[in-house]
Structure formats: structure tokens, C-alpha cells
Amino acid sequence: MNTLPMAATAALLKACILFTVCQITWASLLQEQDSYIIHMDVSKMPTVFSGHEDWYHSLLASDSFKAAAATDASMATLKPVYVYTNAVNGFSAILSSSQLELLKKQPAFVSAYPDMEVTRDTTHTFEFLNLSPVSGIWQASKFGEDVIIGMIDTGVWPESKSYADEGMPEVPKRWKGQCDSGIGFSSSMCNKKLIGARYFNKGLKAKDPNLTISMNSPRDVEGHGTHTSSTAAGSHVEGASYFGYAAGTARGMAPRARLAIYKALWEEGSYASDVIAAIDQAISDGVDVVSISMGYDQVPLHQDPVAIAAFSAMEKGIFVSSSAGNEGPMLSTLHNGTPWVLTVGASTVDRKFGAVITLGNGITLFGASMYPGLDSSLTRVPLLYSEATKACNSSEMLKNVGNKVVLCEFNKYTTEQISTLEYSNVAGGIFIVNSSSDLSDVIHVFPGAILSLEDSKAIFSYIRKSNNPVVSIRFGGTATGTKPAPSIADYTSRGPSPSTPMVLKPDLVAPGSLVLASWTMNSSAVTVGQKSLFTDFNIISGTSMACPHASGVAALLKSVHPDWSPAAIRSAMVTTASILDNTNDPIQDGGQPASPLAMGAGQIDPNNAMDPGLVYDAGRDDYVKLICSLNYTKRQIQTITRSPSEVDDCADIDLDLNYPSFIAFFTGKQHPKVKTFKRVVTNVGDGGATYRAELKQMKGFLVTVSPETLVFQKKNDKASFVLTIERTSPTEEDVVSGSLSWIESQGNHVVRSPVVATKIDAKPLS
Incomplete structure (x- = not known):
């Protein structure tokens, strides 16, 4: 002892x-x-x-x-x-x-x-995804050097330091693009980093010939395109922050990749014709990756400009990454659920923004906030809480409060409470919410902060014991390493895909909530009172922010594996995605384990994607067969494939696609009790390998795989298997999920695919 x-x-x-x-x-x-x-x-x-x-x-x-x-x-x-x-x-x-x-x-x-690490970023998302300058995929890919990413968006703010080309080699000779001049934009603004910039608005002008376009050039005046492109491939920028929040060093996912900007979205309006023209030009110019943080809701493949143009890109070996949309959490709301593109949902990161709240008794709390008035911190201001004002829903009740901080009790309409206080001339507000979501972006125009019910106990205890309660609030706080993270963003759109529900979408999730990236200096990031505030970097959320993270990772993979097809790159991302958060528990969605219809295969993992072991490959012919199975007319099929000669043999074609995930529909009496999937995997590891199957079963179903062992003699060998889902008993749940993992005998690779069975009645849009 x-x-x-x-x-x-x-x-x-x-x-x-x-x-x-x-x-x-x-x-x-x-x-x-x-x-x-x-x-x-x-x-x-x-x-x-x-x-x-x-x-x-x-x-x-x-x-x-x-x-x-x-x-x-x-x-x-x-x-x-x-x-x-x-x-x-x-x-x-x-x-x-x-x-x-x-x-x-x-x-x-x-x-x-x-003590949580000081935030450094897209200032932090690259660290959250475990990208390191001394090892892993960044080192192997030389940070994505010479891979060209084409951004279809609102343009670019070329003066941003994210487009600096210091130390970059000459532009690849294979590049055929150019830099277009226009209002406020000169061709000389391009460099070895920003190698192309074009704009497309003929479709917009055709809709209104008398329209005057305020910035008729590649220049971004909205911020969206600058934000997405710098997230995908922004250069190293020190001292980046949003009014002190998220301060650190910013860089994109592929910081040495080249950027080509195609402005097709405009303040004055956006039309499909311009989007298609932009992608068309990108293909001609020679991009390697196309990133599209936009989409069209509830349209069939043959009417979807992104799907149609992306088919052509896929044929040329170009990887297309797209956003899932922001219509969650309802099911069947995503767009870009196209089988030949990567569909990216949004997740949170381990970082919170807020304010330090110090009560008069010395107790301090951290409240969610992104109020940019850093020089307007509140010091020992009277704290008001009363029966008359606690709902914070009446300007009349609050008009005579004056220089006080008002404490507002839980209300599901927090944004309305904030608006009420904003126009009531009070000094500030503290809002109590019954939610685990990070609501810091709700507070950005008013000096206030959001507290959880648990943290609010200290405030109520203090008020009860004090005759004259006071509070101090200091804004600009950033905390990293928060747990649990990632979780699924509430707003991210869910599957099944309305256009092709038989292909599981989204494919995966990537950081999309509260992402810091470059911004346009002519567009105010926020207006506080009557004052517009401007910043080089902005923090915004959406699947628009998630998509360029995946686009940048695709560029890294393209650099390491230039011979891989777009499907192989997508498969590598999907089968290596993580299903666990930073507490080693399943990634959460609204307090429950996330379904593949919300997160796909899980959170993107760049380093593991570099060496996936096996890939599910597919090419043009495979996608044509899938399209044929959708009961489209010959003209509709030709709209996508551009070839009339392939549409005569569509009868009895199996609609199964060699995809790295599985979804089966068991709806009503017409659907069989058994669904069978045929798949082929290619060994991309070095040398021979043996894999055994491991299945996670689903309630009410029996999942089997045959054979249970796959043996590969050498690299690039292929092996086929059959996965069967059999309904064995009724289930109350509309969606249940499991997984199939192929585990290498040496333990070097785990190739995981989500498996979904659902009673949702989803039919392809026609």
C-alpha cells in the first residue's frame, strides 16, 4: 500500500x-x-x-x-x-x-x-478537422498546390488578403481561363492565387432589358462569394477576426489551391441560365473542382440546372461539391440531391462566441452573443427583473426603463424579445432560453447575451438576495474546445432526395455554423443603431459555408490522387466520415443521435479520406442507367446526358447505383419485404488486403451481406458483394439506420457505409 x-x-x-x-x-x-x-x-x-x-x-x-x-x-x-x-x-x-x-x-x-485554446482559423475549422501543416493530407497534398477550384457564386473581393499569392509558383500551363475587367474590377487584380474571374448575367438582363446592374463585373458586393471561396482555398491571413470574435490566423481548407471565380448570382436577381453558363465556362477553363453553394428546391433532375451542368463536369473528371440547403429540420427538404455530385449538410464546431456577464456579487457567467460593440461594454448597470417586464414582449412596458439591463425569461420567440428591447432604449438585455443550440448569432445588433436555464440560476439567486442588483457585460469572448461538437445544425436540409430518393443524401456534413471567412469591405457586416459596421472577415452560417469546406478537401484529395474519379473521391469522403463527436458519443441532432438523413455518413474527416482502403467507383454509364430507371421521357433523359442514342434500352434497368451508402423504402403493401443491393468495391490500398464485414443491425429488419469476406490480391483489384435488408417485424419509427463496415484484417482501414430503412413514401420527382 x-x-x-x-x-x-x-x-x-x-x-x-x-x-x-x-x-x-x-x-x-x-x-x-x-x-x-x-x-x-x-x-x-x-x-x-x-x-x-x-x-x-x-x-x-x-x-x-x-x-x-x-x-x-x-x-x-x-x-x-x-x-x-x-x-x-x-x-x-x-x-x-x-x-x-x-x-x-x-x-x-x-x-x-x-483553459480552452485561443481560436485560430477559417480561424478554427481547419484545426477542428485535424488538418496539420506537419502531417496528414495537408503535407501530402502540399496544401492542395496547383489544384484549381471553380466557385459559382456572387463574385470576389480581390483586395482581401485571403487571395494573396506570396510564394506561389506560376499558374499551371493547363489553365485556359482569364480575368474579365468590368466596373470596379481590372484584369490585373488576378494573380497566382486568384487565377480567373468571370461574370455571367445575360439571363438576368434578358428577364429585364432595362435593368441596371450596379456592379457589372466579377467584384463581389454581397460577401457570399468572398466568404465561400476563402473558406475553400483562402491563403494564410494573420490577425483575422469579426470585431474581436474568432481572432486568429485564417486559412482555407486547401490554402495553396488556385481559385477561379464565376459570378452568376447578383443583387438584382439570379437565373439558371447564368448558372449553367458559369459552370460551362468553368469546365472549358480547366477547373478540377466546382463548388456550388446554391441550389433549386423540389425540381426533378432534368429541370435542375445544377444537376444538368454537373453531369457534364463529371464526364470531364471534375468533382462537383454542392450545398444541401437551409430548410431543415423537416425531411425531404434538401436540394442538390444529385447522384453525381457531393451533397453537403452543415454541422457545428467546438467554438462559441459570447460575453462575460459579471454580477454584482462577483459571479461571472458566459452568455452567447456576437454583439460587435466592443467599446460599449456595460459596467455595473442596474439589472431589472419584474413580473411586468420579464416577458420582454411589450415596448410600452419597457419604454420608461432607461439605462438598465433587462432580464427576459424563456420565450420561444427570442428574436422578437431582442427586437422589442432594441427599440425600447434600454441599456441591454439578458435572455434566458431553454435550448442547447448555440444562438450567439441571434445577438448581433443589440448589447445583450443569451443564457441557458441552468446558468440563469445564479442570476435569479443573486436578484433575490440583492436590493439593488447590478451587472457588467463585456463582449468579444471566444471559447474553443466546447463539447459536444460537432452536432447537426437545425437548419440544414434533410433527405431523402426529392429528385432521386433511392440514393442516400446528404452524403456527409461539414462545418457550417458560425464560420469566419473573408468579407467584402463595401458591404456592412452589421448595423448597430444607425451605424453600419464594416470588417474584412465575417461570421455567418449555412450549408453555403459547409460546402466549400468539402470543396477544399476534394482539392486536397485530387492533389494526392490525381487519377481518382469524382465518384472515388466522394466515396473516400463518405466511407471515412466520423459518426462521433468530441465526447466520443454519436453526433447529436436535437438531443438525439443523428440520422443519416440529416448527416449522411457523418462529419468529413480529411486525413482519413486520403487513405480509405476501398472505394465505390462509378462513371458516366452507371449514372445513365440510373437516369433511365426514373421513367423519364427520351427528351428528359437527353436533357441531362446530351446523347439521344442511349435512351432506347431503359426498360427493366435496375435503378441501383454503385454508391457508398444504402437506403431502402418499405412503404405500404406494394413494397417488397426484402431489398437487395449489389455493390463493387475497388482496393486503393497498397498491395493485397483482406476485409471482413461488420454489420450494425436495425430494429425490425435483418441486414445480411454476402460474401462476408473480400480478398484482394493487389492494388486496384475489384470485389463484389450483395447487401440484403429484410423487414422482419413492424416498427413505429419512420426511419431506422445501421451500417456496414468493411474492416481490413491488418486493422489499417475501416470502410463504413450508412444503411437506412424507411417507411417514408418518397418517389422521384418527374
Whole structure:
């Protein structure tokens, strides 16, 4: 049995008296050290100390803390790393778990949490996706060097530092594109990074010949295109932030890739003809990847300009990445559910923005906020909470409040509460919500912050005990490493795909919520009061932000594997996606494990996608067979394939596609009890390999695979298998899911595919 040294034992006995901690064992002293931020109640500081700094130093220098560090002599002189005076009442320090537990017994202790890494980004999403400059896919791909990404969007703000070309080699000779001049845009604004910029608005002008286009050039005046392109392939930019939020170094997913901009979306309107023209030109110019953060809802393939143009791109070996849409959380709402493109949904990241709320009794809390008035922090302002005003839904009730911060109780219409306070001339607001969602982007025009019901308990306790409650709010806070993350964004559109429900969509999710990227300097990011505020970088959310993350990863994969087809690249992304968050639990969607109809195969994992082991490949002929099975007319088929000679043999074609995921429909009496899928996988690993099947079953169904073992003699060998889903009993759930994983015998690769069975009655749009 281990025993403590005599001196340490004596110190711990003293600690029992001072801290009432009497059951400390030798094992508890062997805990790992970590850096913590400690919040303290300064109103409980003993009167013997002249100030809080002396108090904190004294606490950490006490014999009890030295004893708790007995296993590490370097901890014997423990002192604060920082002492906070304004933003936080407390300090930061490196503590063992034993020391932290001692500190928690102090009457003045308020809270503690691990010191979270200062945000650096698209300033942070590349880190969240485990991209490292010294290993993995960034190093292997040389950061995507010389891969060309074509962005179909609102244009570009060329002066942004995200398009700097310092250190980049000459433009690839295969590039055929150009830089078009126009209003506010010169061809000389392109460089070795921004190698092309064109604009398309003939369709828009045709709709209104008398229309005057304010910025008739590739220049972006809305911000969307600048944001998406810098997310996909922005260069290294130090000192990026949104009014202090998300401060750090920004860079895109493929920071050495080239960018070609095709402006087809306009302030004055956007039409399919211009979008198709833009993609058409991109194909001609020689791009490797097309990124489209837009789409058309509830249209069949043969009427979908993105699907049609993307088919041509696919034929040329160009990878097309597209956004799923922002119509969630209802099912069957996504667009771009096209079998030959990657469909990307949106997820959250492990970062929160907010304000430090300090109550008059010294307790501090972190509330969600993105209010940019960093010079307008509130200091010891009266805090108002009353029966008359707590609903925060009446300007009449609030008009005479004046310079006070109003506390608003939970209301499902939080945005209306914020608007009411904004026009009531109060000093600020604190809004209590009953939600686990990050609502920081809701607060951007008004000095306020959002708190959870759990965190609000401290405020209500303080108000009950104080005759004159006051509060201070300091804006501009950023915290990383928050858990759980990722989760599925509520707004991201869900499958099944209305156009081709037999192909599981979305394919995967990528960071889309509260993403920092470059912005246009002529377009105000936010208006506070009557003042428009401008910034080089903006934080926005949507599947528009998720799509370019995947586009950049596709560029990295294209660099590492230039011979891979678009389907092989997509398969690599899908079968290596992660289904776990940073707590090692299943990724959540509204508090429940996410369905593949919300997240596809899971969160994109760039490093694992580089070496997937097996891929599900497909080419033009495979997609033509799928189109033929949709009961389209010959003209409708030809609209997509552009070839009339292929439409005579559509009868009895199996609509199954060699896709890296599975979805089966069991709706009504007409649907069979058994659904069978035939698949072929290609070994892209080095040398021979053996894989065995592992199935995660689904309630009410039996999933089997034959054969259960696949043997490959060498690289590029192919093997086929059959997966069968049999309905065995009735189920209450409309959607159930499982998975098929092919696990290499050496343990180097796990090739995972989601499997879905559903009672949803989904038929392809015609």
C-alpha cells in the first residue's frame, strides 16, 4: 500500500481543517495537470488581504496546495498564470485534479473549466478537422498546390488578403481561363492565387432589358462569394477576426489551391441560365473542382440546372461539391440531391462566441452573443427583473426603463424579445432560453447575451438576495474546445432526395455554423443603431459555408490522387466520415443521435479520406442507367446526358447505383419485404488486403451481406458483394439506420457505409 511522505501527510491534515477535505489518497495526487480558468466571488475575500491578487497568490501558496503537488516539485511554487481584474473575477493557473478539488471547497469558489485554446482559423475549422501543416493530407497534398477550384457564386473581393499569392509558383500551363475587367474590377487584380474571374448575367438582363446592374463585373458586393471561396482555398491571413470574435490566423481548407471565380448570382436577381453558363465556362477553363453553394428546391433532375451542368463536369473528371440547403429540420427538404455530385449538410464546431456577464456579487457567467460593440461594454448597470417586464414582449412596458439591463425569461420567440428591447432604449438585455443550440448569432445588433436555464440560476439567486442588483457585460469572448461538437445544425436540409430518393443524401456534413471567412469591405457586416459596421472577415452560417469546406478537401484529395474519379473521391469522403463527436458519443441532432438523413455518413474527416482502403467507383454509364430507371421521357433523359442514342434500352434497368451508402423504402403493401443491393468495391490500398464485414443491425429488419469476406490480391483489384435488408417485424419509427463496415484484417482501414430503412413514401420527382 502506498503511503504519503510525513511532511505531505501533515500538510494534508492541515488541509482537512482548512478545506474539509479529509479523504485524499496517494493515487489522487498522480492526476494530470491542466490549465484552468477559475472564477471567484471577490465579495467573500477575507479582510486580511489588501486585494484579490494577494488573496489568489496566498491560496495557491498554501501548504495544502503544496502537499497536493507533492509528486511534482515544480508545482511547489504554484502561482497564478494570470490574475483577472475586469473581464473575469478570478485567475488562471496550472493545477492537478487534486488541487482543483481543494480549490472547489473554498467558500469563495464559483466555477472552473479547462483553459480552452485561443481560436485560430477559417480561424478554427481547419484545426477542428485535424488538418496539420506537419502531417496528414495537408503535407501530402502540399496544401492542395496547383489544384484549381471553380466557385459559382456572387463574385470576389480581390483586395482581401485571403487571395494573396506570396510564394506561389506560376499558374499551371493547363489553365485556359482569364480575368474579365468590368466596373470596379481590372484584369490585373488576378494573380497566382486568384487565377480567373468571370461574370455571367445575360439571363438576368434578358428577364429585364432595362435593368441596371450596379456592379457589372466579377467584384463581389454581397460577401457570399468572398466568404465561400476563402473558406475553400483562402491563403494564410494573420490577425483575422469579426470585431474581436474568432481572432486568429485564417486559412482555407486547401490554402495553396488556385481559385477561379464565376459570378452568376447578383443583387438584382439570379437565373439558371447564368448558372449553367458559369459552370460551362468553368469546365472549358480547366477547373478540377466546382463548388456550388446554391441550389433549386423540389425540381426533378432534368429541370435542375445544377444537376444538368454537373453531369457534364463529371464526364470531364471534375468533382462537383454542392450545398444541401437551409430548410431543415423537416425531411425531404434538401436540394442538390444529385447522384453525381457531393451533397453537403452543415454541422457545428467546438467554438462559441459570447460575453462575460459579471454580477454584482462577483459571479461571472458566459452568455452567447456576437454583439460587435466592443467599446460599449456595460459596467455595473442596474439589472431589472419584474413580473411586468420579464416577458420582454411589450415596448410600452419597457419604454420608461432607461439605462438598465433587462432580464427576459424563456420565450420561444427570442428574436422578437431582442427586437422589442432594441427599440425600447434600454441599456441591454439578458435572455434566458431553454435550448442547447448555440444562438450567439441571434445577438448581433443589440448589447445583450443569451443564457441557458441552468446558468440563469445564479442570476435569479443573486436578484433575490440583492436590493439593488447590478451587472457588467463585456463582449468579444471566444471559447474553443466546447463539447459536444460537432452536432447537426437545425437548419440544414434533410433527405431523402426529392429528385432521386433511392440514393442516400446528404452524403456527409461539414462545418457550417458560425464560420469566419473573408468579407467584402463595401458591404456592412452589421448595423448597430444607425451605424453600419464594416470588417474584412465575417461570421455567418449555412450549408453555403459547409460546402466549400468539402470543396477544399476534394482539392486536397485530387492533389494526392490525381487519377481518382469524382465518384472515388466522394466515396473516400463518405466511407471515412466520423459518426462521433468530441465526447466520443454519436453526433447529436436535437438531443438525439443523428440520422443519416440529416448527416449522411457523418462529419468529413480529411486525413482519413486520403487513405480509405476501398472505394465505390462509378462513371458516366452507371449514372445513365440510373437516369433511365426514373421513367423519364427520351427528351428528359437527353436533357441531362446530351446523347439521344442511349435512351432506347431503359426498360427493366435496375435503378441501383454503385454508391457508398444504402437506403431502402418499405412503404405500404406494394413494397417488397426484402431489398437487395449489389455493390463493387475497388482496393486503393497498397498491395493485397483482406476485409471482413461488420454489420450494425436495425430494429425490425435483418441486414445480411454476402460474401462476408473480400480478398484482394493487389492494388486496384475489384470485389463484389450483395447487401440484403429484410423487414422482419413492424416498427413505429419512420426511419431506422445501421451500417456496414468493411474492416481490413491488418486493422489499417475501416470502410463504413450508412444503411437506412424507411417507411417514408418518397418517389422521384418527374
